[in-house]
Amino acid sequence: MSCSAAIGPPQWLAKPDFQAVIDALVAAGHRVVGPRVAAGAIVLDDVACVADLPAGWLDDQDGGSYRLRRDEAAGCFDHVVGPHSLKNFLFPAREPVATFIRDGAGWREQPLVPDPAPLAVLGVRGCDLAALAIQDAVFLRADVADSTYRGRRAGLFIVAVNCRRAAATCFCHSMQCGPAAGPGFDLAVTEIDDRFAIEAGTTKGAALLAAVATRATLTPCTPADTAAVRDVPQALGRWMHSRQAMPGAAAPRSLDTTDIRDLLFGNLEHPHWAAIADRCLACGNCTLVCPTCFCHSVEDVPDLSGDRATLERRWASCFTLDHAHMHGGGPRPTTASRYRQWLTHKLAGWIDQFGTSGCTGCGRCITWCPVGIDLTAEVAAIRAADARP
Amino acid sequence: MTAIPPAPSRPRLAVFKFASCDGCQLQLLDAQGRLLEIADRFTIDHFLEASSRDLPGPYDVGLVEGSISTPADVARIHEIRGQCRFLVTIGACATAGGIQALRNWASAADYAAAVYARPEYVATLATSTPIAAHVPVDFELRGCPIDVGQLVELLTAVVVGRRPRVAPHCVCVECKARGTVCVAVARGIPCLGPVTQAGCGGLCPACDRECFGCFGPGPQPNLVSLTGFYERHGTPRDRLVRLLRSFTPWADDFRTESDRLEAADAAANAEPRP
Numbered sequence: 001m002s003c004s005a006a007i008g009p010p011q012w013l014a015k016p017d018f019q020a021v022i023d024a025l026v027a028a029g030h031r032v033v034g035p036r037v038a039a040g041a042i043v044l045d046d047v048a049c050v051a052d053l054p055a056g057w058l059d060d061q062d063g064g065s066y067r068l069r070r071d072e073a074a075g076c077f078d079h080v081v082g083p084h085s086l087k088n089f090l091f092p093a094r095e096p097v098a099t100f101i102r103d104g105a106g107w108r109e110q111p112l113v114p115d116p117a118p119l120a121v122l123g124v125r126g127c128d129l130a131a132l133a134i135q136d137a138v139f140l141r142a143d144v145a146d147s148t149y150r151g152r153r154a155g156l157f158i159v160a161v162n163c164r165r166a167a168a169t170c171f172c173h174s175m176q177c178g179p180a181a182g183p184g185f186d187l188a189v190t191e192i193d194d195r196f197a198i199e200a201g202t203t204k205g206a207a208l209l210a211a212v213a214t215r216a217t218l219t220p221c222t223p224a225d226t227a228a229v230r231d232v233p234q235a236l237g238r239w240m241h242s243r244q245a246m247p248g249a250a251a252p253r254s255l256d257t258t259d260i261r262d263l264l265f266g267n268l269e270h271p272h273w274a275a276i277a278d279r280c281l282a283c284g285n286c287t288l289v290c291p292t293c294f295c296h297s298v299e300d301v302p303d304l305s306g307d308r309a310t311l312e313r314r315w316a317s318c319f320t321l322d323h324a325h326m327h328g329g330g331p332r333p334t335t336a337s338r339y340r341q342w343l344t345h346k347l348a349g350w351i352d353q354f355g356t357s358g359c360t361g362c363g364r365c366i367t368w369c370p371v372g373i374d375l376t377a378e379v380a381a382i383r384a385a386d387a388r389p
Numbered sequence: 390m391t392a393i394p395p396a397p398s399r400p401r402l403a404v405f406k407f408a409s410c411d412g413c414q415l416q417l418l419d420a421q422g423r424l425l426e427i428a429d430r431f432t433i434d435h436f437l438e439a440s441s442r443d444l445p446g447p448y449d450v451g452l453v454e455g456s457i458s459t460p461a462d463v464a465r466i467h468e469i470r471g472q473c474r475f476l477v478t479i480g481a482c483a484t485a486g487g488i489q490a491l492r493n494w495a496s497a498a499d500y501a502a503a504v505y506a507r508p509e510y511v512a513t514l515a516t517s518t519p520i521a522a523h524v525p526v527d528f529e530l531r532g533c534p535i536d537v538g539q540l541v542e543l544l545t546a547v548v549v550g551r552r553p554r555v556a557p558h559c560v561c562v563e564c565k566a567r568g569t570v571c572v573a574v575a576r577g578i579p580c581l582g583p584v585t586q587a588g589c590g591g592l593c594p595a596c597d598r599e600c601f602g603c604f605g606p607g608p609q610p611n612l613v614s615l616t617g618f619y620e621r622h623g624t625p626r627d628r629l630v631r632l633l634r635s636f637t638p639w640a641d642d643f644r645t646e647s648d649r650l651e652a653a654d655a656a657a658n659a660e661p662r663p
């Protein structure tokens with residue numbers, strides 16, 4: 001990330017004036033998406049004005065359960081992560097990677113249709129910035145960079161948010177991914193009373209803030225203001241660590257990551273895997289909502305005439321029977337082996353492969369599991385009956 | 390299933406109907422541009438709902454809609470099997486017995502007496518059963534109705550001589566690919582998606598309602614876990630039984646689970662109340 005003198009302390013922006021941020025992004029050619037209420041949840045979709053943001057809505061989340069609730073005191077970003085993440089946009093569920101048309105005796109490759117506009121995303125949280133860095137490590141390798149991901153990533157503009165509320169499923173504090181928005185944002189906002197503190201994290205962000213200043217009033221924060229702004233996510237983090245009761249929210253989850261790689265790899269034959277499999281549906285929802293899961297397959301989709309064929313990349317999941325299918329079948333015929341594969345890759349193998357955990361503590365896999373399987377509880381159960389010699 | 394040998398350059402296609410609503414055949418007629426593609430690659434030699442052109446077999450590919458529900462059906466499906474090199478059953482009736490398999494829990498004779506003025510004119514079997522219960526079937530296309538995209542994929546595979554690509558996963562994968570908010574998690578509506586074969590594209594949850602399992606059970610469905618979760622979160626057992634007994638009630642996994650829940654419910658109701 002590039003830094004410059006233009007990146008200064010946060011500045012105050014009146015809430016209605018957040019419109020100037022949206023307008024400046026649109027003027028810079030971006031498609032702007034952000035949190036919106038739809039179908040009983042807060043999803044990521046196109047946002048045109050401040051009123052589109054879910055002010056006055058909170059999300060209660062727990063294993064296998066998500067409910068929206070009206071709360072007039074709730075700000076624009078007091079909800080937390082929903083079923084969608086940056087992955088739905090940067091690494092979509094389905095996309096053509098190549099199309100070929102029969103041309104005489106041979107084949108002609110058709111150029112891919114690029115996205116009409118670069119993307120700007122509002123309300124990206126610390127956990128999802130961390131997830132973005134993890135997906136970058138997968139798709140932007142120096143030796144093989146994925147061309148469509150790279151194109152979208154280069155144009156991406158991120159307006160992050162520092163969380164001031166956590167759901168019962170959030171455990172970013174255990175994974176050191178939040179609740180403060182870490183590096184990687186262009187702009188970050190912190191919601192305090194009826195205004196936002198907004199700050200730039202990159203020169204791109206600083207340039208956009210300059211454009212905002214031509215449309216709305218930005219007032220510099222005093223050092224005391226800045227300290228108060230910084231304390232918003234830190235206070236939440238302290239609360240998550242101390243597990244103190246908070247009005248309207250259950251005690252947060254946490255994950256003890258001490259020695260976690262060796263703990264899981266040392267317990268591959270633990271009876272608890274079979275106990276999980278009694279509950280697990282092998283439906284794959286956990287992997288599909290996980291913002292870091294990157295598995296995909298590339299399928300050949302010919303048309304009936306045989307004159308046109310598309311190679312299509314699709315999300316894949318280690319919970320499906322055909323995952324990693326080889327001659328003679330798939331390598332993990334039982335649900336126990338597939339859940340173990342998922343959890344050990346996410347929390348242990350990832351460390352060997354990429355140098356970080358594959359989990360950011362966003363809690364999506366807990367909420368969106370139809371039977372509420374909770375990886376933090378499963379790891380705790382294995383830790384409590386550690387079978388290593 | 391093993392790979393199918395490549396079909397002749399324009400294979401002969403036939404479409405047959407048994408006990409059914411014709412909806413799957415209508416899907417084929419409704420395929421619009423794709424129907425023309427199909428007519429280009431196949432000669433359609435028997436499809437009474439679409440054309441009066443009716444040529445005798447043998448056929449390269451036979452698509453069979455409907456379940457076996459009369460003694461005459463039993464004889465006819467054996468005859469058709471003999472006429473078709475590659476026999477594909479299409480839809481919930483042909484692959485699982487259909488809604489009409491609800492009779493399998495009741496008395497067909499009672500229904501006939503209730504519905505018809507002269508039930509003695511009606512020759513019916515006591516059960517409605519899938520085609521595969523009577524003759525070997527080469528491939529099954531699930532759904533009520535079938536998905537046109539899957540049908541075209543199957544026919545493409547037949548022409549090319551490769552294995553048809555039908556996803557071995559559940560409906561949830563399609564919901565997530567489509568970006569649908571899960572109705573089970575966000576609204577507490579009991580949904581059969583996690584135990585149902587994909588293929589519809591996650592249609593019902595995208596229309597704000599639960600999956601009712603019309604594609605039948607998915608691979609290794611963990612029904613006991615799912616119904617147990619729904620029960621613990623307030624869905625009465627009899628509602629779960631009705632959910633499982635709708636479009637593919639006679640499919641093995643759904644039938645076993647609905648019977649188990651029904652027996653548990655009966656046992657609970659038989660207990661003396663305090």
Ligand code: SF4
Nearest residue numbers: 290359360362363365
């Ligand atoms: S494993 Fe679960 S909690 Fe961790 S990043 Fe993935 S979805 Fe979030």
Ligand code: SF4
Nearest residue numbers: 280281283284286369
């Ligand atoms: S853990 Fe939950 S979401 Fe993941 S495959 Fe199992 S049942 Fe589905």
Ligand code: SF4
Nearest residue numbers: 561564571572580582
């Ligand atoms: S709505 Fe039903 S099919 Fe879709 S993800 Fe939820 S449980 Fe699965």
